[in-house]
Amino acid sequence: MFGPEGLPSNTYYGDGGEIPTDVMEHLRAAYRAASVRFDYQRDDVLVVDNMTAAHGREPFTGPRKIAVAMAEPHTPESTGDI
Incomplete structure (x- = not known):
């Protein structure tokens, strides 16, 4: 209905080329195999390091409270620990 460019989120190779279906299936299988639920x-x-882990969530129903805190990554240079 909207075409690939009109989707709310879509992924391409770095050069803008379309990722073939068989490659996407392989990547999805790899994500499923590495998933922890x-x-x-x-x-x-729950603490998630966005630099080392892909993350997401499954659909949820019912009451919930979500609190989020974000910070800059720690580097030795930022604390003078070089």
Whole structure:
């Protein structure tokens, strides 16, 4: 209906080329194989390092409270620990 360019999110190779279906299937299978799934329990806290892990969530229904904190990455230069 909208074409690939009109989708809300789409991924291409760095040169703008389309990624073939068989490559996408391989990548999806690799993500599924490396996935870790768990059910949250009351008062759980989850910390995700965006530089080392791909992350997402599955659909959720019911009441929830989400608090988010973000920070700049730690580097030895930022603390003088060179």
